[in-house]
Amino acid sequence: MPSIETILAAVLLLFLVFVVVSLLRAVRIVPQSYAIIVERLGKFQAEFGAGMHILVPFVDRVRATVDLREQVVSFPPQPVITSDNLVVSIDSVIYYQVTEPKRATYEISNYLQAIEQLTITTLRNVIGSMELEETLTSRDQINGQLRGVLDQATGRWGIRVSNVELKSIDPPASIQGAMEQQMRAERDKRAAVLTAEGVKQSQILTAEGDKQSAILRAEGQAQSAILKAQGESKAILAVFDAIHRGNADPKLLAYQYLQTLPKIANGSSSKMWIVPTEFTAALDGIAAALGGQGAKAPGGSAAFSGQAQDVQVDLSGMDTTALEVPEDLARTRLESPREALAQARQEADAASDEAEYGSVGYPQPGSEQLPPPVPPQR
Numbered sequence: 304m305p306s307i308e309t310i311l312a313a314v315l316l317l318f319l320v321f322v323v324v325s326l327l328r329a330v331r332i333v334p335q336s337y338a339i340i341v342e343r344l345g346k347f348q349a350e351f352g353a354g355m356h357i358l359v360p361f362v363d364r365v366r367a368t369v370d371l372r373e374q375v376v377s378f379p380p381q382p383v384i385t386s387d388n389l390v391v392s393i394d395s396v397i398y399y400q401v402t403e404p405k406r407a408t409y410e411i412s413n414y415l416q417a418i419e420q421l422t423i424t425t426l427r428n429v430i431g432s433m434e435l436e437e438t439l440t441s442r443d444q445i446n447g448q449l450r451g452v453l454d455q456a457t458g459r460w461g462i463r464v465s466n467v468e469l470k471s472i473d474p475p476a477s478i479q480g481a482m483e484q485q486m487r488a489e490r491d492k493r494a495a496v497l498t499a500e501g502v503k504q505s506q507i508l509t510a511e512g513d514k515q516s517a518i519l520r521a522e523g524q525a526q527s528a529i530l531k532a533q534g535e536s537k538a539i540l541a542v543f544d545a546i547h548r549g550n551a552d553p554k555l556l557a558y559q560y561l562q563t564l565p566k567i568a569n570g571s572s573s574k575m576w577i578v579p580t581e582f583t584a585a586l587d588g589i590a591a592a593l594g595g596q597g598a599k600a601p602g603g604s605a606a607f608s609g610q611a612q613d614v615q616v617d618l619s620g621m622d623t624t625a626l627e628v629p630e631d632l633a634r635t636r637l638e639s640p641r642e643a644l645a646q647a648r649q650e651a652d653a654a655s656d657e658a659e660y661g662s663v664g665y666p667q668p669g670s671e672q673l674p675p676p677v678p679p680q681r
Contacts, residue, residue: 325360332356333368338404340366350405369404373465376415380473381423383430385438392473393430395422397453403461410460418457422467425452435474442469565650 333339335353342348343363358364380394397418401407411417429448430438438445449467457464474482 329358329360330355331358331365336371338369338371340369340404340408342366347405347409367404367408369401369407371401371404373398373400376418377470378419378422380471381426383427385430385435386432387434389435389474389478391430391435391438391475392471393426394470395426395449396468396470397422397464398466398468399457399462399464401461402463406459406461414457414460414462417460418453418462418464421453421456422449425449435478439472439474442472445469565646 331339331351332355333351333353337353339351339356340347341351341356341358341363342365343359347366348363375396375398377396378394380392382390383393384390399418401414407414426445426449429445433441433445446467446469450464453464453467473479
């Protein structure tokens, strides 16, 4: 049978254990950013924040420990129907923070589940009033509406919803293919427009370059024509001045004029030959200058006999020391001026008929038969 000392020792040991356990249960240390809800005999007693707190053992108990930091929770994707009857899958992220631990503990049993269900219903209401295109381009508007509804509903629970984000909005696969084709068509359209703008600018610049080149070319041609005309003018003035300085004999000028007439008549492009009215007087002057035989017309001009005669070149008035005149020039036989005039006229008429009818001697359609051309008389 145990002695009294043993029994007292056991009781003392039990008392010490009770004191230690009571002290452990009475002292509570709360970490930073946490709060505890203490109940005394089943009734709310106090809300303790960070630090060490003493509770009444076996009377007070901790109902809940609440995290006061901002929490992030991601909800699984939810099917939502838009106003144009398309089903899209939307998953969201909620940022919330417990501001009143007592209300978050006693006002609702599970505030996280309540926030999730409230988010789903609010999201369906908001998306249901929008079309697919508006849904894809109005994320900020949707986030704002969700945040307003959730913050108002969770405020009485002692919870503040700081932000709501939609992670993804996934339309059906067929709609995604149609949208990709639409975006590809839009990109092709923009590329075609940019290409057309580039071609347009290139053509405008090319046209501007051609315009400037044509202007410069025309200015160069104008300057060239002006310089050419000035050169020809100076050449004519030089020739004219040289002729006057050399005191050319009228006999030489008249003879050169007579020699040029057949060349004018033989031109293939000649359509009309105009004989000046003073041509007869010029021929009379030539005949007189050449000293031809025949009667003299009044005024000192030789009369035309219509026959070819031997004409000798009169060199009495020329300086033979300065010019070397061949002996054949003195024996040159010139045609009668009247014969030369008739020959020139016949050649001019023949050239005109050939240019107009294609051959010489054919009559004009609708007119009488014309006589054959008269051969030139030598």
